[in-house]
Amino acid sequence: MFGFDFDVIWRTLPYVLGTGLVFTVKLTVVATIGAVILGTLMAMMRLSSNPVISGVAGFYVNLMRALPLILIIFWFYFLVPYIIGWVTGAGRPIAVGGFTSALITFILFEAAYFCEIMRAGIQSIPFGQIGAGYALGLNYWQVMGQIVLPQAFRNMTPVLLTQMIVLFQDTSLVYVLSLTDFLGAANNIAQRDGRMVEMFVFAAVVYFLISYVASRSVKRLERRIAIVR
Amino acid sequence: MNYHWNWLIFWADAPDGTGTYLHTLIRGAYWTLGVSALAWIIALVFGVIIGVLRTARVGWVERVCAGYVELFRNVPLLVQMFLWYFVFPEVVPQSLGNAIKQADPVWSTFWTATVCLGLFTSSRIAEQVRAGITALPRGQNMAGTALGLTRPQVYRYILLPMTVRIIMPPLTSEALNLIKNSSIAFTIGLLEITGAARSMQEFSFQIFESFTAATILYLIINLVVVVLMRLIEKWISVPGFIGTKR
Numbered sequence: 001m002f003g004f005d006f007d008v009i010w011r012t013l014p015y016v017l018g019t020g021l022v023f024t025v026k027l028t029v030v031a032t033i034g035a036v037i038l039g040t041l042m043a044m045m046r047l048s049s050n051p052v053i054s055g056v057a058g059f060y061v062n063l064m065r066a067l068p069l070i071l072i073i074f075w076f077y078f079l080v081p082y083i084i085g086w087v088t089g090a091g092r093p094i095a096v097g098g099f100t101s102a103l104i105t106f107i108l109f110e111a112a113y114f115c116e117i118m119r120a121g122i123q124s125i126p127f128g129q130i131g132a133g134y135a136l137g138l139n140y141w142q143v144m145g146q147i148v149l150p151q152a153f154r155n156m157t158p159v160l161l162t163q164m165i166v167l168f169q170d171t172s173l174v175y176v177l178s179l180t181d182f183l184g185a186a187n188n189i190a191q192r193d194g195r196m197v198e199m200f201v202f203a204a205v206v207y208f209l210i211s212y213v214a215s216r217s218v219k220r221l222e223r224r225i226a227i228v229r
Numbered sequence: 230m231n232y233h234w235n236w237l238i239f240w241a242d243a244p245d246g247t248g249t250y251l252h253t254l255i256r257g258a259y260w261t262l263g264v265s266a267l268a269w270i271i272a273l274v275f276g277v278i279i280g281v282l283r284t285a286r287v288g289w290v291e292r293v294c295a296g297y298v299e300l301f302r303n304v305p306l307l308v309q310m311f312l313w314y315f316v317f318p319e320v321v322p323q324s325l326g327n328a329i330k331q332a333d334p335v336w337s338t339f340w341t342a343t344v345c346l347g348l349f350t351s352s353r354i355a356e357q358v359r360a361g362i363t364a365l366p367r368g369q370n371m372a373g374t375a376l377g378l379t380r381p382q383v384y385r386y387i388l389l390p391m392t393v394r395i396i397m398p399p400l401t402s403e404a405l406n407l408i409k410n411s412s413i414a415f416t417i418g419l420l421e422i423t424g425a426a427r428s429m430q431e432f433s434f435q436i437f438e439s440f441t442a443a444t445i446l447y448l449i450i451n452l453v454v455v456v457l458m459r460l461i462e463k464w465i466s467v468p469g470f471i472g473t474k475r
Binding site (some may be wrong): 066067068069070071074075078079082169170172173175176183187190196197200201203204207208211212215 | 232299300302303304305306307308309311312315316319320405409410411412413415416422423426427430436437440443444447448451
């Protein structure tokens with residue numbers, strides 16, 4: 001085996017971490033927040049007694065979960081400009097930046113997965129509590145917002161965080177849009193300096209460390225916040 | 230909207246001179262199915278071995294197998310794909326590395342993708358197998374030993390046949406995941422469904438027709454796999470026991 005060039009990693013660290021990893025983390029955090037909110041709303045739709053509302057949400061979730069993320073990324077990359085052009089009434093496609101496009105894609109795609117998690121969370125709350133809430137004179141939004149969802153979030157926190165780690169790994173797929181996320185930055189250096197081995201191994205190590213530590217912490221958290229029943 | 234729809238584009242000739250765009254997509258479906266089927270075999274073989282070894286109650290074996298699972302689970306699949314494609318030929322002995330680099334690029338990407346997806350999926354199947362084995366009542370293991378069976382025999386005749394029936398539903402979703410994940414092979418140049426749709430989109434400029442076709446192909450394949458796995462599930466179910474409804 002030839003010498004492993006640590007120098008190239010060291011030299012390009014400000015770019016790869018400062019530009020690349022920051023992009024990845026920003027995308028992960030903002031997309032997770034958006035997807036959890038949207039996913040929760042969709043979970044409430046799926047559990048609706050109105051067959052049209054639950055049908056629409058169910059169709060969307062199943063469609064998203066049946067398709068590969070790369071295909072969805074392409075779909076939204078080309079579709080979003082048309083939708084924005086249509087919504088704003090411009091009559092022509094409006095160009096959006098790479099980050100915005102990726103963010104919209106990840107929020108809409110991951111919402112389907114978060115929807116299923118939140119649905120399980122909402123269903124884990126005994127139905128009597130909802131009945132009790134209505135008996136006290138609360139309306140639907142009060143029952144959900146003050147009784148069901150706080151408990152559902154608490155029960156599902158470990159699962160939500162695990163899905164966030166999956167999302168963090170999935171963001172590497174924005175590579176297909178040639179965005180400069182962490183892997184994209186490492187790839188740029190690898191191509192420019194002909195240092196594939198170093199840069200991809202480095203990328204793998206960083207991804208591994210972050211995901212491993214994160215999933216370990218989630219496991220510890222899971223034990224700590226478990227409600228003893 | 231001023232998008233120019235043209236659904237007849239599928240019958241137009243693709244510029245690579247190998248037939249119509251429809252042919253390109255169908256060939257893509259063959260690649261997707263080929264990679265997925267072979268990777269599934271690799272995944273089952275390694276997954277069962279690793280999963281069984283994780284219940285072997287030998288300290289270091291369990292740790293090594295747990296490490297295997299953690300390794301594949303905590304690195305994004307796309308990075309793994311790049312490691313197999315760009316890094317693996319560089320770090321193996323030079324003669325093997327050169328042989329890989331000089332191979333027909335179509336087949337080298339095919340085999341790289343197959344091995345990468347197979348091992349990635351195997352780590353996930355290993356977890357299912359382990360969970361399935363530990364879900365069995367302890368008495369089954371003990372009864373087998375009491376009957377005079379050896380450890381391999383206990384696994385072969387008692388534990389694994391039960392485990393397979395328990396883990397059929399998660400195995401189905403792993404099979405679906407594998408087919409979806411095979412789209413990542415597109416990044417190293419394999420023209421599977423997503424890649425074929427992308428190339429059709431680039432040549433024909435009919436963005437939404439291409440991706441609609443890819444979407445429909447994935448949905449059909451998903452449906453077939455779900456039906457197939459359900460048939461297998463029904464076929465192997467033990468009457469009056471797990472796997473049978475009611």
